[in-house]
Amino acid sequence: MVEDMEIKVAVIGPDDLVESITIAAKAFPALKLFPFGYKHERETLQHVRKCKDEVDVLLFAGPIPYQIAREHVEEHKPMIYLPYTGTSLYRVFFQLLRDKHFHDKNGRVRFSIDILRQEEIEERLEELELAVQQMYVKEYQTGQQTNEIVQFHYDLWINQEVDAVLTCVTSVYKRLVELGVPSYRIIPTKSSIHDCLQRVQLEGRSVQLSDTQIAIGIISVDSFSQKRESSEYDVQRKKLAVHQILIDYGEEIQALMNWSDRDEITFVTTRGVIERTTHNFSYYPLLEQIVNQLNVTASIGIGLGRTANEAESKAREALSKSKMSGGGSCYIVMPDGNVLGPLGKEHQLAYSVRCDDPERLHLARQAGLSVGTINKLISFCRNHGSSKVTAAELAGGFGITIRSARRILSKLEQSQLASVIGEEQPVSKGRPRQLYNLNLSL
Template identity: 45%
Template sequence: MQIRILAIGPSDMEGIILEVGKEYPEFDIRYDTYHNEEEVVHIVTRLHSDYELILFAGSLPYHMVKNQVQLNKPMFYIAFEGTALYRVLFQLAMDREFHLLDRPINVSIDNLQKYEAEECFEELNIDVQNLYFYENDIDYDIENTVQFHYNLWKNNRIDIAITCVGLVYEKLTELGVHASRIIPTRSAVRNTLEHMLLAGQKKRQQDAQIAVGIIDLRSLRDDNQLTEYQIQRRILALQHILIDYGEKSQSIIKWSDRELKFITTRGALHLDNGKTAENKLLHEIYYKTELRPNLGIGLGHTASEAENRAREALKKAELNNSGWFILDADGTVYGPIGNSVPLSYSIRNQNQELLELAKQARLSSSTINRLLSFFKVHGKDTITTNELANGLGITPRSARRIINKLEKVNLVAITGEEQPVHRGRPRQVFAIQFDRLFNLTNEGK
């Protein structure tokens, strides 16, 4: 079965990508053309679920999607190398009106490494008087890129603008700027597809991993107020729900009085999609049986390995009393799933200094990793006890205990108070000493 790829780019890139793509029988590539920035995000959100990998014809649309859309799916872009500049310079050299080789020139360039462009001009003995680079690793806005070139042109500081972005080229020519467009070389496309082939094969191997899910059913018979008939009706409702779920997820269902277990593959669960069938399963169980079940999913190379991880994930769900958790084969925990922004963190740690710090604070290293994930996801550097409790899915008492322990090792400091909307005592606001924590985690990478 071929690896399904969604390729997105301007119309002038379609031919070269599909042509080089024919060299890879492992791929089934669909190319979608965009004409403005908004279309890029729209195409991805509309089509990504039908494809395993996403390819962008340049770095700018890639970063736009990465900054605006939450996708747990491998994405790649074709890098513009300095060698692609040779074609543009050759065309300019052949242009008798431009006189590339007869005079010093002033040039603006975007999306290329500075040293690569300088080497190209030097090797071709082109006299460059001023070379301006658009270097912005944070802002990937097309209008800003256009403005960069246009301002230089308007102020007579450049003779030509060289861009790697199709939309930028079109807008510059509309503004009357003398511009040239860099098209990536076939070798650059080929290199990217090689990386995608490896990533696709790795994803296929991951999708073949065993996935085991366990739902705790003990509360089904714990309600003493239910008659035996009511219990049997709940069991029948559960059976209907689970037969439908098993059919859709291609799962083997195993049932006992204490728990329900389903066995399938990672790929069948579609875990890269936030709106998973497992969320719907738990909601349906609640609405039809009034049970709030906990679910743990474990992933592994064997059924035994996956089941052990599922039980660990189930324990986390029971401790947090919220939603469900996934424990990946590499030791990464995801959850609680169902939160607006679920956390992901590792239960493993090889950073000795961080381990020592966790020991001093009397917290597990996975708790420290979980805290870091929370602050990274929510973009916070201050926190109240209630916010931490809600974010981690724990009780306020447990959150206070964590903060107190961090305070003792100088990782947390009180910075102010927050007055609740209703009557009550002001809540303390704590600041996390990010520099120390993040330096430690970065050292361990």
């Protein structure tokens, strides 16, 4: 039963906060914590890389280590951080008011604060009816270094523009104290830690439930029937070689394997296994192994579902998309209808064949295309980084023929959802390619 499985949680943050979280987690027997305390935020990445494959959830003791991990680690595992708003802000404002020498006779204070959004801070000040003479806020920005935050606070204090500093960053607090700056450290309260651990438990259960979803993969080896010059003995040797690779793969992931009479191999496993072996749905080493080692063309479709019938139906749909793209690729259809693929390609698409967005449904009807194609076009343009595209680029991105790509662009142009804005001269000899601009409300 999933309810009985322990949830493995890596806790990453300053030593004292990690200890506080570990103590609070005793009230959550389903959570098994792996503490990774640090002295400085720059240690975050080495801790994440050390533990990410061994746990279900990554919990960060604050927004800074969380943002560092999000910016530098390509990891789809749930990442949660302890918020420093709400009761944490009330606590630090109470401390500031208690120290009377940091505000004037009218109770007005001058301070600087970091990481948090200004609106959040102003809301708490309004609720507390706290009069502020001057407040300076340094919100978190991508790539921001802690020494920048230290300098921000220190300059304000040295120029006598603030009387105190409020910081969410442990290393900043320690450095400012060393510099003699009156500083207060914003830390999560016990109630916020408790609330966060409840969320961790819910996320962990969700991961375990998704891991137990059924995954069915269908591998179709196209080359067996396509290479007429090969003798029957050569074909049988290649079949045996593919069979051996798949036996090893099935043993590695503990999957049920079945080889049908139509050059198709079906395997049954779980979503968790597929997620791990495809490196979070990014590329499929099994396909590369079959194609590169044996010089055969194979198409793979993987379907995820709550039942075997649902997973197999989606696997067939994924296989069809793989074959339509010319073979030698792998597509995945998720339980919610989202399509990922081709895995391992530079411009991998992620789109849904379903849609309840009235605007996109209107675009599909206007162009005479399926809503899946509209979603696919929007995904392609986002990956492409531009709404300007040639038929050759669209064909490469969709894995279709140039003729099919031209048909799609022609339909879009006729419905005024695309327009020719220029030409591109190919590297080799040939007619210039028309450059289209797509108007799909990207």
